[in-house]
Amino acid sequence: MDNTMYTQTGWMCPEPGQVRLNGKEKMTLVSCGRFRLLRRQMAETVRPDGRQDWQIIYVKSGAGDYWTDGECRHVTEGHIILYRPGEPQRYRNELADQPDIYWVHFAGTEVDSELERLGFSQGHIFYVGSSREYDCLFEKIIAELQVKQCHFQELTEAYLRQLLSLFARHRAVQTGAAVRRTAEVEAAVRWFHQNFSQPFCVSEYAKSCGMSPRWFTQQFTRQMGVSPQQYLTGVRMEKACELLALPEPVSGVSELLGYQNPLYFSRVFRKHMGMCPTEYRKKYCSSPEQPFVV
Structure with missing residues (x-):
């Protein structure tokens, strides 16, 4: 040896x-x-x-x-x-x-x-x-x-x-071909995915993490390409598409996503998906050959 x-x-x-x-x-x-x-x-x-x-x-x-x-x-x-x-x-x-x-x-x-x-x-x-x-x-x-x-x-x-x-x-x-994700932004992304149904306030979240709201918003937007609120909305819309595949009324889906007003939820969903929740459910989520499944 x-x-x-x-x-x-x-x-x-x-x-x-x-x-x-x-x-x-x-x-x-x-x-x-x-x-x-x-x-x-x-x-x-x-x-x-x-x-x-x-x-x-x-x-x-x-x-x-x-x-x-x-x-x-x-x-x-x-x-x-x-x-x-x-x-x-x-x-x-x-x-x-x-x-x-x-x-x-x-x-x-x-x-x-x-x-x-x-x-x-x-x-x-x-x-x-x-x-x-x-x-x-x-x-x-x-x-x-x-x-x-x-x-x-x-x-x-x-x-x-x-x-x-x-x-x-x-x-x-x-x-420079990609933007480095800082620990603060990665933590925020995880928070959004785990707490998408919770109310979100940029100022309160940033301060709870020891950051200034302005710095946090600037860093998040630069690294993720959208503002924190826009990112959270995107997460909620992705989750909405999943929930609409279940036998849950639209009002229930709205509440599960943190929207207290189903009409407001429907407007947000239409803006992102190009159709209202009921139209999306009819087109993509239910058919005689494809029943609702969990």
């Missing part, structure tokens, strides 16, 4: 190198691990012909030297390095840089299209930031590959897809 560095690895097969793919897997894990230098001064990997699978290296902390397209780059914390099948691989980690990295090898017929969809079709090095969610997913993949309980293949694939999606989400926020 080499106690000059720390490694933790999980493999798809009991023996490394025995993985055989039949070409039909959509996305499957080959191996995953974590690496840190403890006393060894340097560790280097060189694969002139690359590998047959894909590899992502995530620099959790520290730094390392990575070669892509024939050039060496000093890659720091919060970056991932993507090596595609057949691409030469070379990377070097030195104790002075205190590298702590996760890596994963994977393959499958959908990998190329999935990475393109997520924005990783061009380039090799991407900044994705640091997140405890990344660490947890890597650890879950390693554990599943080590223990190999039933359905571990499906779970590791799901964890990998989640990991790639989180990488893509962070990049989208960094590049």
